[in-house]
Amino acid sequence: MQSGVTQVKPAHIHVQAPAKINLILRILGRRPDGYHDVWSLMQTVALYDDLRIAIHPADSPGVDLRCDDVTLPVDQSNLVFRAAALMLEQTGHRVRLSIELQKRIPMGAGLGGGSSDAAATILALNHALALGWSRSAMEDIGQVLGSDVPFFFAAPTAVATGRGERVQATELEEGRWVLLVNPGFAVDTAWAYRQLASSRQAVPQIHESAKRLEWEPVLKWPGIIEAAANDFEEPVYGPHPILREIKGALVAEGADMALLSGSGATVFGIFRDQARASRAQAVFSRDQRCKVFLVETCRQPLLCR
Secondary structure, three states, X not given: OOXXXXXXXXXXXXXXEEEEEEEEEEEEEEOOOOOEEEEEEEEEEEEEEEEEEEXXXXXXXXXXXXXXXXXOOOOXXXXXXXXXXXXHHHHOOOEEEEEEEEOOOOOOOOOOHHHHHXXXXXXXXXXXXXXXXXXXXXXHHHHHHOOOOOHHHHOOEEEEEOOOOEEEEOOEOOOOEEEEEEOOOOOXXXXXXXXXXXXXXXXXXXXXXXXXXHHOOOEOHHHHHHHOEEOOHHHHHOOOHHHHHHHHHHHHOOOOEEEEOOOOOOEEEEEOOHHHHHHHHHHHHOOXXXXXXXXXXXXXXXXXX
């Protein structure tokens, strides 16, 4: 993917990396590469990590990453670091990248914060280095880093298939208010897959109500609500019954639907109006264990500033 390397001028760029929720998440059969095929309807929501990237020409290219969350490593294990280093390797640009990451999206929460941060890094460097890569090219490099990364280039709304790397952008008819309730602990995705494998008897079939969504140009909420499902719920709720309680409480507080996002641990509720969502937010905010965010569904794609 390396192209002709041009002289790079110093630059500063800001990107907001949104969280995502899975409105539908079906886990299908295991693939020869060890991953599972999935079918998921994904949506970004207005809870953002902030990335600020400074680019300086340098004889010694590399990445310097800082983060306001001291629990998050800032070395090669960090997806932002890996995305930036991979971009330099692919393009051959001799620059020094100074990256500041401000975390707001909880980690291990099923909200895709790390994947979104990686996608934002790729988008920012594509813009700042004037690479001219297409969405498809960015998705290709993103899937090397993680299965959820390509979705963020198709966001705000998309159907993800394969191991998650094949994305088809779609559109919501209208926005909704989303209440994110995180119980204050993380769920490891690999553990969730093991729980799923040990608990289910057969690979599920994609319901016709979900298949129809894949071909509709504009998605309507009644159809989404009818098809809403997350195959991780039962295996994750067993060891973590508080998550089932949160889901039930969201519905009791007036959510049109409530669901685990990804493999958890965040549970979200979809509300038609802000007033009802705000009342539910007040109820959950009384629990000191929980992190609670009231946000809207995003209407815009990932953008640089």
